[in-house]
Amino acid sequence: MQDLPGEVRLLVTLTGRESEPALRQLADHLHAELRTFTAGELADQPAPTPSAQVAHLKTTPSVAEAAVLATGAELLVPKHKTPNTTIAVGRLPAAATSGRAGYDVREREVVQRVIAERRDVRRGFLDVPIDGEALTRVLEAAHRAPSVGLSQPWDFLLIRDVTTRRKVHELASRQRDAFARSLPEQRRQKFDGLKIEAILDTPLNIAVTCDPGRGGRHVLGRHADPRTTWFSAAIAIQNLWLAARAEGIGVGWVSFFGPDEVAEVLGLPPHVELIGYLCVGYVDEFAPAPELVRSGWAERRPLSWAIHHDEWGRRDTSIVDDARHAAQNAVRAAGQRIHVIVGGDAEDLRQQESLVIDLGSTRPDHDFGVLWRPARTPEEAEEYGVEIARDLALQGAGHLQVRLATDEPNAKALAEGLMAGASASGLTHSCA
Ligand SMILES: Cc1cc2nc3c(=O)[nH]c(=O)nc-3n(C[C@H](O)[C@H](O)[C@H](O)COP(=O)(O)O)c2cc1C
Known part of the structure; x- marks a missing residue:
């Protein structure tokens, strides 16, 4: 390793092998990050020297070369066997080695840890x-x-x-x-x-x-x-x-x-x-x-729900998939019954359990009993419905009782989205 040009910033191996003491020692010694890929991820890489024997033992035809390629690195030294191990060496693209002002891996871990x-x-x-x-x-x-x-x-x-x-x-x-x-x-x-x-x-x-x-x-x-x-x-x-x-x-x-x-x-x-x-x-x-x-009061949202690319709503996951994810995380113990009134007005807020969804174009007075969702199209309204159900599932909802207060197309679509979102999120629902 000493003869390599540049700095070793990343050690990569097959998932499960990261706990090997020698590997950990090496990562510590080099102040390098230790990253792993699953056999499936490695099998997808176009490794130049695959091996049937490795494929048999590890369910991927290459570990060392494939691991280098999986990081996005250019392969410099192809598979090289020593008595103790097999390695391959690559060069990370400039983007991956930039950020030189960053802390080393252990210091970064401390920052992440305190957060x-x-x-x-x-x-x-x-x-x-x-x-x-x-x-x-x-x-x-x-x-x-x-x-x-x-x-x-x-x-x-x-x-x-x-x-x-x-x-x-x-x-x-x-x-x-x-x-x-x-x-x-x-x-x-x-x-x-x-x-x-x-x-x-x-x-x-x-x-x-x-x-x-x-x-x-x-x-x-x-x-x-x-x-x-x-x-x-x-x-x-x-x-x-x-x-x-x-x-x-x-x-x-x-x-x-x-x-x-x-x-x-x-x-x-x-x-x-x-x-x-x-x-x-x-x-x-x-x-x-x-x-x-x-205590089962609320759940954290996955990071992916909060990330949009370039414009609102362009996300890595579909909103229905998100809702399915919410089903795994939902706060079941609470199981609150929520009366959702789509297209309702302030009058409907008298019932404490109700949540009014206002689709009008004017922002209503601030009140957490009213969710303002001025959808521009029925498609958007449906997405809003799914999203509302998904987020309620993380805040203790167990059952959505949906009432449609108007037969406006956007309101109908939002109500449909609510039910689809409720089903995907593992909530029961009914519609009046
Ligand atoms: C602006 C703000 C106000 C908060 N108010 C209260 C509060 O009045 N009582 C309380 O028990 N927790 C309060 N919290 C704590 C949150 O419930 C807590 O941050 C959240 O559940 C996440 O937990 P964590 O901070 O342990 O990660 C508040 C947090 C923030 C950021």
Whole structure:
């Protein structure tokens, strides 16, 4: 390996062999990524020296050469046998070797790890004060966040005083009760078992605020979209959250407040807004998955659902396939019955279990009981229907009871999409 020109960035082998100690050692030694392909993937490669014996043993006629080709590399040294192993060597295309400013594989793994292992924490806090230096590192991370026009619109209020925290806790409890009252019975029972804040269980609360006017009139990049100022403060929270994870400090974001309620308790001036209220404390462990997933309240969406190419809706998977995927992930235990009124109006919202789908061309007043889907064609309406069912399956739906409030073609198509999506997502459905 020492005689090879350039740097070895990638070691590739057959799936299952990546745990071989010698291979792992070599990858560590070279700081190279270890990647695997299945026998099926390797069998598809046009390897120049296939072998019937290898085909018999590994169900692919080539491993070494095929593995090089499978990475998109150009084959430089074809199959070469040594007493211990068979190798082939390739050169990756320029695109794959660019990004030289990137970290090496182990450092990248740490970055990915802290992102994956960050959790919203509400339980298991230790009765230990936060170390001052650790807190400074965490706040420095927050303060290094990107911000529109470098306006840095955030401030951090560190709240330790119990009397203040009790007042904030009281506000959250009231909002918790209000939310519980708004839920259908089955969902409410599930919600009763969830913990939504740790205001009094943590040694420190941090209120992150935003001064939207900070920096004056000519803040670069804010003029066309003022929301960017609030985005900036939210990103600071994410930086804080990640840095805290690395310190073993749990953070729980509480948003069970009206926008101005906490401001009063904390004495915020009228021009300063609360962005996030965080409960912060050391914990012994971080759960492997979000609490809402572990408790069966909701499910994560696969990445592929969120990726569109060049224009909205051009995706790698069809929406019906997505819905089938949702069937595997659906939150079955909850099994909520949802009354979906297609083409309904505000009047229909009186029933708490109902979800009105508004296909009109004017954006309705903001209300989460109304889904605005102004479909341009019946085809688009049908897709929207499938998509709505697919996403409801991840939020605890078990049965969709669909009512068509108009016989407009787009509404009919959307209702059909809902039923198709419900079937594919493993939900039962009925139509009135
Ligand atoms: C803006 C925002 C507000 C949130 N508000 C609450 C909240 O009030 N109570 C709560 O228990 N979790 C709250 N969360 C946490 C989410 O439920 C949590 O991030 C999500 O379930 C994913 O879990 P994870 O953060 O552990 O990956 C909030 C998260 C965000 C980003």
